[in-house]
Amino acid sequence: MNKEIQLQDLGIKDYKDTWDYQEVLFKEIVDLKIKNRREETNLPTPNYFLFVEHPHVYTLGKSGDLTNLLLSEKQLEEKGATFYKINRGGDITYHGPGQIVGYPIVDLENFFTDIHKYLRFLEEVIILTLAEYNIIGKRSEGETGVWLDVGTPFARKICAMGVRASRWVTMHGFAFNVNANLGYFDNIIPCGIKGKAVTTLNNELGVTKVDEEEVKEKIKKHFQNLFEAKLI
Numbered sequence: 001m002n003k004e005i006q007l008q009d010l011g012i013k014d015y016k017d018t019w020d021y022q023e024v025l026f027k028e029i030v031d032l033k034i035k036n037r038r039e040e041t042n043l044p045t046p047n048y049f050l051f052v053e054h055p056h057v058y059t060l061g062k063s064g065d066l067t068n069l070l071l072s073e074k075q076l077e078e079k080g081a082t083f084y085k086i087n088r089g090g091d092i093t094y095h096g097p098g099q100i101v102g103y104p105i106v107d108l109e110n111f112f113t114d115i116h117k118y119l120r121f122l123e124e125v126i127i128l129t130l131a132e133y134n135i136i137g138k139r140s141e142g143e144t145g146v147w148l149d150v151g152t153p154f155a156r157k158i159c160a161m162g163v164r165a166s167r168w169v170t171m172h173g174f175a176f177n178v179n180a181n182l183g184y185f186d187n188i189i190p191c192g193i194k195g196k197a198v199t200t201l202n203n204e205l206g207v208t209k210v211d212e213e214e215v216k217e218k219i220k221k222h223f224q225n226l227f228e229a230k231l232i
Helices: 015-039 073-078 115-131 182-187 201-205 212-227
Strands: 004-012 048-053 057-060 082-085 092-095 099-105 138-140 143-148 156-166 169-177
Touching: 004 212, 015 048, 015 082, 015 099, 015 169, 073 082, 092 169, 092 182, 099 212, 115 138, 115 143, 115 156, 115 169, 115 212
Parallel strands: 004 048, 057 082
Antiparallel strands: 048 099, 057 092, 099 169, 138 143, 143 156, 156 169
8 A cells, every 4th residue: 555645736727737637647547556457466556636726717527517607608718717527526616716726646545445435534624724724614415525604594615526536546626715716606506506605715714815835734734644644
């Protein structure tokens, strides 16, 4: 088992370029697993964790409903946004500046073979990070991600999640609204869930801007602890 995870902070990077890069890393791990089984070898599979911030983009999961995008192609162009239908789970979401996106591309056989546990751990990473800012994040039954004020009329989502897994190798991940422009969420029905609001960390704290590098450090700490991993 290889519990080391190679951390890469890609900075600001186009969504499609990042997706292509994820696919390269994903294929590298899957191909090695196939080779190990075919040749009866036991070469350690690598793991990766990508931090990235995307220019304005809307993405629709494989089971998503296109009607949850409320913009025409021309309106997308006017807003400087792009749109992609992709191969993760979940419905529609937005990525943009001020949002910390994390893509763990890991071989779960290095950790545990339970995709539901994996999703709950990703949620827990964000819940523990929010707790350091004295914000109570929770899960909402039947709705992946992290929410605030669950079970009240004021429930709002602060972190969206959608993953893909094959041969126990993961890709895609989470999108944590830290300093994001909430106006861009008005152009979609986020995650296909009507009547639920979206929020950001800086909005909840009542500050103009939260230090995103500080937030990343907290995410890294909790990810390592929960997965009993080492980010290198």
